[in-house]
Amino acid sequence: MTYTAKFKVWRGDDEGGALQDFAVEVNEGEVVLDIVHRLQATEAPDLAVRWNCKAGKCGSCSAEINGKPRLMCMTRMNTFTEDETIAITPLRTFPVIRDLVTDVSYNYEKARMVPSFAPPADLEPGDYRMQQVDVERSQEFRKCIECFLCNNVCHAVRDHEENKTTFSGPRFLMRIAELDMHPLDTADRREVAVEDHGLGYCNITKCCTEVCPEHIHITDNALIPLKERVADRKYDPIFSVASLFRKNEKREKPGATPGGSTPR
Numbered sequence: 001m002t003y004t005a006k007f008k009v010w011r012g013d014d015e016g017g018a019l020q021d022f023a024v025e026v027n028e029g030e031v032v033l034d035i036v037h038r039l040q041a042t043e044a045p046d047l048a049v050r051w052n053c054k055a056g057k058c059g060s061c062s063a064e065i066n067g068k069p070r071l072m073c074m075t076r077m078n079t080f081t082e083d084e085t086i087a088i089t090p091l092r093t094f095p096v097i098r099d100l101v102t103d104v105s106y107n108y109e110k111a112r113m114v115p116s117f118a119p120p121a122d123l124e125p126g127d128y129r130m131q132q133v134d135v136e137r138s139q140e141f142r143k144c145i146e147c148f149l150c151n152n153v154c155h156a157v158r159d160h161e162e163n164k165t166t167f168s169g170p171r172f173l174m175r176i177a178e179l180d181m182h183p184l185d186t187a188d189r190r191e192v193a194v195e196d197h198g199l200g201y202c203n204i205t206k207c208c209t210e211v212c213p214e215h216i217h218i219t220d221n222a223l224i225p226l227k228e229r230v231a232d233r234k235y236d237p238i239f240s241v242a243s244l245f246r247k248n249e250k251r252e253k254p255g256a257t258p259g260g261s262t263p264r
């Protein structure tokens, strides 16, 4: 079954652009990325698009389809009616480089800020055998393909460019939660989550969870438990007293790193 569908594709660069109309052939079983490839092969050979696997696993082909953040390679054409006009636009939260390609450096900068896994210093290789029970909670987060659709949809940065300096988005708060749930990790990541990655900006709207192509329960299984851990610490009387001492200590030592991780 073949038909012709109407598309509006955003064309432009960092200085501006507009939606351009196309009428493109659609065949049975095709996805939106097939249409973009057909456009490149016919009417728009210079149309810029990023993709790699065409199998929903590399996370490269993220875009907004009729305003919804989606993977182009996993969006089937039969989810639209034949007379529907389909708009394909670049991710809105990140700066456009050209056409459907955005600059997602923000995400890599935030990734580098997450303190790495910190096993006990005296642990020798083979000393500890991981069991399924150890990874039961965090295993889900390892499915992340870094498509950044969750960071793109989160209103805390989507509507507030100024928050990008202080908020890392759901993808990296989830990474902190994942490390926090690791039985061998010795770092206390709660202060880092709040001070360096802006956990407080998240008001658990679950928009990130709704767009995740890996169906990871980002809000329920990562962000809310992390918030609960932070709240436990904040209202722990022993921690409150220790925290006062630490603040005084930092004042006396101007070289100390604010928000640095502390031993459990």
Ligand code: SF4
Residues within 6 Å of the ligand: 153, 154, 155, 156, 169, 170, 201, 202, 203, 204, 205, 206, 207, 208, 209, 219, 223
């Ligand atoms: S749940 Fe939190 S991180 Fe996810 S989209 Fe909503 S505010 Fe952003």
Ligand code: SF4
Residues within 6 Å of the ligand: 143, 144, 145, 146, 147, 148, 149, 150, 151, 171, 174, 211, 212, 213, 214, 215, 216, 218
């Ligand atoms: S958590 Fe889901 S939406 Fe976010 S980057 Fe990973 S795969 Fe993409």
Ligand code: FES
Residues within 6 Å of the ligand: 051, 052, 053, 054, 055, 056, 057, 058, 059, 060, 061, 062, 071, 072, 073, 074
């Ligand atoms: S091309 Fe790899 S996820 Fe779409």
